[in-house]
Amino acid sequence: MLRIENLTAEVEGKPILKGVTLEIPDGEVHAIMGPNGAGKSTLSYALSGREGYEITGGSVLLNGQDLLEMEPEERAAAGLFLAFQYPVELPGVGNANFLRTALNAIRRTRGEAEVDAMQFLKLARARMKELSMPEDMLKRGVNVGFSGGEKKRNEILQMALLQPKIAILDETDSGLDIDALKIVADGVNAMRGPAFSALVITHYQRLLNHIVPDRVHVLADGRIVASGGPELAQRLEAEGYAGVLEEAA
Amino acid sequence: MNSVTPSGNAAAFVHRYAGLAGRLPGASIPEIRKLREAAAETLVAGGLPSRRVEAWRYTDLTPMLRAEFREALTAVDEAVELPAKRAERRAVFVDGRFRADLSDLDGLVAGSLAEVIETVAGRLNSIASASQPMVTLNTLLFEDGLVLEVPEGTDAGRLELLSVASGETASTLHPRHLIRLGRGAQLVLLETALSATGARHLHNPVFEIEVAEEARITHVRVQREAESAYHLAHLGVRVAEGGVYDGFVLNAGGRISRSETHLALNGPNATAHLNGAQLVAEGQLADTTTALDHAAPNCASRQTVKTVLAGRSRGVFQGKILVRREAQKTDGYQMNQALLLSEEAEIDSKPQLEIYADDVKCSHGATAGALDENSLFYLRSRGIPAGEARAMLVRAFLQEAVEIVEDEPAREALEEAVSAWWAQHGEAA
Numbered sequence: 162m163l164r165i166e167n168l169t170a171e172v173e174g175k176p177i178l179k180g181v182t183l184e185i186p187d188g189e190v191h192a193i194m195g196p197n198g199a200g201k202s203t204l205s206y207a208l209s210g211r212e213g214y215e216i217t218g219g220s221v222l223l224n225g226q227d228l229l230e231m232e233p234e235e236r237a238a239a240g241l242f243l244a245f246q247y248p249v250e251l252p253g254v255g256n257a258n259f260l261r262t263a264l265n266a267i268r269r270t271r272g273e274a275e276v277d278a279m280q281f282l283k284l285a286r287a288r289m290k291e292l293s294m295p296e297d298m299l300k301r302g303v304n305v306g307f308s309g310g311e312k313k314r315n316e317i318l319q320m321a322l323l324q325p326k327i328a329i330l331d332e333t334d335s336g337l338d339i340d341a342l343k344i345v346a347d348g349v350n351a352m353r354g355p356a357f358s359a360l361v362i363t364h365y366q367r368l369l370n371h372i373v374p375d376r377v378h379v380l381a382d383g384r385i386v387a388s389g390g391p392e393l394a395q396r397l398e399a400e401g402y403a404g405v406l407e408e409a410a
Numbered sequence: 411m412n413s414v415t416p417s418g419n420a421a422a423f424v425h426r427y428a429g430l431a432g433r434l435p436g437a438s439i440p441e442i443r444k445l446r447e448a449a450a451e452t453l454v455a456g457g458l459p460s461r462r463v464e465a466w467r468y469t470d471l472t473p474m475l476r477a478e479f480r481e482a483l484t485a486v487d488e489a490v491e492l493p494a495k496r497a498e499r500r501a502v503f504v505d506g507r508f509r510a511d512l513s514d515l516d517g518l519v520a521g522s523l524a525e526v527i528e529t530v531a532g533r534l535n536s537i538a539s540a541s542q543p544m545v546t547l548n549t550l551l552f553e554d555g556l557v558l559e560v561p562e563g564t565d566a567g568r569l570e571l572l573s574v575a576s577g578e579t580a581s582t583l584h585p586r587h588l589i590r591l592g593r594g595a596q597l598v599l600l601e602t603a604l605s606a607t608g609a610r611h612l613h614n615p616v617f618e619i620e621v622a623e624e625a626r627i628t629h630v631r632v633q634r635e636a637e638s639a640y641h642l643a644h645l646g647v648r649v650a651e652g653g654v655y656d657g658f659v660l661n662a663g664g665r666i667s668r669s670e671t672h673l674a675l676n677g678p679n680a681t682a683h684l685n686g687a688q689l690v691a692e693g694q695l696a697d698t699t700t701a702l703d704h705a706a707p708n709c710a711s712r713q714t715v716k717t718v719l720a721g722r723s724r725g726v727f728q729g730k731i732l733v734r735r736e737a738q739k740t741d742g743y744q745m746n747q748a749l750l751l752s753e754e755a756e757i758d759s760k761p762q763l764e765i766y767a768d769d770v771k772c773s774h775g776a777t778a779g780a781l782d783e784n785s786l787f788y789l790r791s792r793g794i795p796a797g798e799a800r801a802m803l804v805r806a807f808l809q810e811a812v813e814i815v816e817d818e819p820a821r822e823a824l825e826e827a828v829s830a831w832w833a834q835h836g837e838a839a
Contacts, residue, residue: 209791237793249788253806263792
């Protein structure tokens with residue numbers, strides 16, 4: 162269970178989140194939709210502990226653990242995963258080495274045995290096949306020379322390997338064609354189960370046709386202004402944000 | 411010289427020469443005696459360079475000139491411990507002198523300079539220029555070195571050149587290495603410079619390397635001397651038609667280390683790689699200086715030099731490329747990049763292109779910056795602890811230079827040196 166209570170945050174002294182309250186029970190997928198500038202990405206960075214996103218109030222608990230007290234790597238070990246809107250390219254860091262280092266870092270903190278290179282390859286290959294990723298993507302630098310779709314699939318691959326308790330997908334649909342979108346959605350759906358929950362941040366309803374959420378929330382001007390079932394997303398798609406925002410105001 | 415009272419900043423060296431002259435190799439050979447006397451005169455007249463000399467503007471030798479060293483050619487530590495072999499054959503120099511008992515030159519036309527000095531007297535300072543300060547100093551005091559011939563058409567394989575400074579108060583070492591590859595010959599020379607103790611010493615090696623037509627040498631230098639050491643190397647290289655000099659220099663030790671390469675591409679279709687990396691931490695300065703002379707058409711040169719700086723440290727890169735009028739179709743590339751891990755670190759970078767030919771392709775670039783925060787956060791968000799994430803990014807930064815080295819044991823030696831450096835300095839960075 163991820164419990165966000167009255168969370169406020171600033172970027173460069175400017176208040177962006179103005180009291181976000183949200184609960185995502187285990188096993189559920191929630192979507193956050195909202196117009197540009199609503200604070201969607203700020204919420205994802207604030208939750209994952211990025212520098213420059215200053216928390217000014219509120220609390221975030223993951224299964225009772227205070228996330229805000231933790232370093233980014235500790236949040237990852239606690240089970241939080243952020244799929245980046247713009248995955249970073251890391252020339253000179255091999256993708257396989259990166260994935261295995263991350264996996265072992267997390268396994269270490271969980272008190273699990275590290276996997277060796279052979280075990281890792283076996284694991285990674287199986288996941289990559291599911292995501293239709295060519296095997297040479299393991300040998301290349303992290304995200305270097307990857308297409309937009311390949312980068313997003315690489316994010317999902319990381320999620321599949323690290324097995325988080327909760328994943329935040331920050332505009333994972335941006336820049337994807339319909340085939341890539343389906344592959345990514347299948348990857349997320351494959352993770353669904355009683356021990357996994359997700360927060361899908363998106364501007365459009367399109368992704369939610371493939372990853373059907375249990376709940377949909379509308380974020381505007383740093384607050385959740387409306388919540389509902391999947392039908393809320395369809396209404397937003399049909400009517401735009403204006404109507405929903407007016408109702409909330 | 412004995413009659414002259416030396417003065418100036420190099421007086422101690424000249425004085426030392428006066429005392430040693432009769433015992434240095436070639437003392438009875440007039441030609442060599444003359445070279446040494448001339449070097450002494452140059453040093454008395456002009457001294458070693460101060461920062462007023464343009465080529466030494468960023469590298470201040472004052473601490474080295476003020477340091478005291480033990481007299482050369484005194485007793486050495488016989489029981490010095492050597493690192494594991496990286497090649498079947500190895501030439502070992504301890505405190506500047508060849509140690510046949512520790513070396514294995516089986517099947518090579520190679521030996522100690524001191525032993526064959528008569529046969530090579532005419533070659534001294536024929537490739538390295540006597541007017542270069544570190545060549546002058548070496549000429550004054552060279553005590554030994556490796557003489558290696560790779561005959562025409564032969565592949566000499568891999569040879570390790572190991573230089574170890576031993577003892578509690580180490581001396582000044584001035585080896586002179588003469589290496590010649592005949593037409594079509596091949597060699598991988600993997601050089602490691604180490605200190606057996608933390609004692610201060612000066613290592614002032616000079617290489618004179620001749621690469622004949624279609625010959626190829628890979629020359630990887632791994633300098634991991636003590637943090638109190640001074641390492642002032644000069645490499646003179648001449649490459650003939652179709653020849654390749656594939657060089658890499660790692661400066662990862664010493665209080666002041668400078669590796670200066672002067673390379674001439676004298677025949678068409680010749681290639682030079684002058685790659686390198688420098689790792690400096692608190693109180694250290696590392697300097698890679700190169701002068702590349704494109705003197706013939708259709709030649710290619712490649713240069714990638716990366717510097718990582720931690721603490722209060724200094725890095726220097728000076729890269730001159732001269733493309734002569736006759737060197738048409740030159741293909742040159744130079745890139746130097748610095749990663750500053752501390753706000754108190756400083757990099758001085760001076761690319762210098764002088765192009766007189768009109769049909770050439772020459773590009774160069776320089777960057778300096780801190781670790782990328784986005785990259786760091788990305789790694790940490792995947793559970794990788796901050797220290798490990800930083801290490802990965804530093805290694806990745808260096809990788810672009812290191813991966814150019816094709817010889818696997820050489821690349822391993824470089825990677826190991828990088829890991830050792832990070833293990834020692836990464837925490838503070």
